[in-house]
Structures are given as C-alpha cells and as structure tokens.
Amino acid sequence: MSSVLAKIFNQAEITFSIRNSDAYKQNFMLLKKLVDSLVFSDLNLNPILFSKAAFQVKNKAPCTFINLYEKQNSTFSMSIFIMNGNYKMPLHDHPNMCGLLRVISGQIKVESYTRIKSDIEDEILVKAEEPKILDELSASAVLFPENSNFHEITALNEPAAFFDILAPPYSDYNDSMEPGSRHCSFYKKIMFENCGKSPILKLVKIDVPDHYYCDSVAYKQPDFMR
Numbered sequence: 082m083s084s085v086l087a088k089i090f091n092q093a094e095i096t097f098s099i100r101n102s103d104a105y106k107q108n109f110m111l112l113k114k115l116v117d118s119l120v121f122s123d124l125n126l127n128p129i130l131f132s133k134a135a136f137q138v139k140n141k142a143p144c145t146f147i148n149l150y151e152k153q154n155s156t157f158s159m160s161i162f163i164m165n166g167n168y169k170m171p172l173h174d175h176p177n178m179c180g181l182l183r184v185i186s187g188q189i190k191v192e193s194y195t196r197i198k199s200d201i202e203d204e205i206l207v208k209a210e211e212p213k214i215l216d217e218l219s220a221s222a223v224l225f226p227e228n229s230n231f232h233e234i235t236a237l238n239e240p241a242a243f244f245d246i247l248a249p250p251y252s253d254y255n256d257s258m259e260p261g262s263r264h265c266s267f268y269k270k271i272m273f274e275n276c277g278k279s280p281i282l283k284l285v286k287i288d289v290p291d292h293y294y295c296d297s298v299a300y301k302q303p304d305f306m307r
C-alpha cells in the first residue's frame with residue numbers, strides 16, 4: 082500500500098483531532114499538500130471501475146461510491162466517487178464540515194457557492210464562485226463551513242473520479258433529525274441578483290433528485306486504517 086495514503090491518513094488524524102486544534106491551520110495545509118500529491122496508483126483500485134465500459138453495464142448507477150474509511154465517531158471520512166462522463170452530481174451541502182477533493186482520474190468541473198447573509202431567517206443566499214476545472218494535475222479543491230460549502234460537480238466528457246476527505250463525516254442517516262446533525266441536503270438555484278461575475282442565488286431545498294444514486298464497491302482497507 083502506498084505510503085502517500087498512509088501519510089494522508091496519519092495527517093488527517095492529526096489535523097482533525099481536538100487535541101491539536103491550536104495548530105489546525107498549519108496541519109490542514111500539510112494535509113492539503115499531501116492530498117495534492119495523491120495519484121490513482123496510490124489507492125490500489127481496479128482500473129476497470131474507472132473505465133467507460135464500467136458505465137455501459139445495464140442498470141449501472143451514474144456514480145460509484147467507494148467508502149475508504151469511516152468509523153463510528155471518527156473525526157473524518159475518506160471516500161472515492163467515480164462519475165459517468167457528463168454526469169452532474171446535484172447541488173448539495175456539507176453542513177459544518179470541511180473537505181478536500183482531489184481528482185484521481187478524468188476531468189471534473191466544480192461549481193462552488195458560499196453562503197452570504199440574508200435579512201430573512203432561513204433564506205439561503207449564496208454567491209457563485211468562479212467554476213474550477215480540475216484534473217490529476219490540479220491541486221485539491223477545499224471547502225469549509227463558511228466558504229464554498231455548497232457545490233455541484235460534473236464529470237467532463239469521460240468518466241472521472243475524485244478522492245475526498247470530509248471532516249467531520251456526514252451524520253448517520255438515522256441521526257439526521259438530531260440538532261447539529263450533518264445531513265446532506267440537495268438544492269435548486271433561483272437567480273436572486275445578477276451582478277455580473279459573481280451572481281447571487283437563492284437556494285431552495287429539494288428532495289434527492291431521482292437521477293442521483295450510487296452503487297458501491299467494497300474497499301479492502303490497508304492495515305493502518307483498521
């Protein structure tokens with residue numbers, strides 16, 4: 082198993098441990114640097130999963146999800162999403178979470194949105210950021226509770242895949258109604274103020290879009306994750 086993945090795992094444990102909260106910023110930058118260096122071959126995955134042919138199978142979901150690491154009460158999760166070519170993962174959020182996203186195959190477009198203040202309670206207004214096109218040569222994209230926390234992700238032309246770390250992980254679906262839970266919501270966008278380069282949009286919660294579903298592939302965890 083790649084030592085890069087082991088280093089990332091180790092650095093994620095350090096970064097997101099409450100004991101190290103004083104050095105969070107420095108640790109996060111070290112983690113990002115390591116994630117930026119991760120490549121497909123570090124993950125020991127079957128390349129067929131990432132091929133066009135994998136998505137030509139009858140009844141194949143538009144996304145393949147591989148859960149690399151998540152434990153009960155763990156401070157972070159690691160996973161891989163493989164998306165069919167031209168598939169757009171719908172706009173969603175990561176409440177009170179940080180994240181790093183590193184492309185390991187193909188090319189993706191990330192459209193991120195940052196929440197801004199609204200005079201109306203519960204109204205979600207966001208500022209659109211400049212879309213980013215990312216591939217294996219790009220640095221990882223990051224999201225924080227207050228910045229770039231909403232995004233939609235498109236695989237450009239061919240199937241594309243990204244590795245991500247979320248900290249803390251999403252809550253268990255069963256806990257989704259608990260206060261402070263971190264449940265993924267989906268949104269539609271409504272133009273609120275078109276002021277040129279960074280339009281302001283209003284986001285309205287929607288049900289999980291019918292087109293969005295994943296099938297999953299089991300991952301043989303290396304010893305250091307157990």
Ligand SMILES: [Fe+2]
Pocket residue numbers: 173174175232
């Ligand atoms: Fe996401």
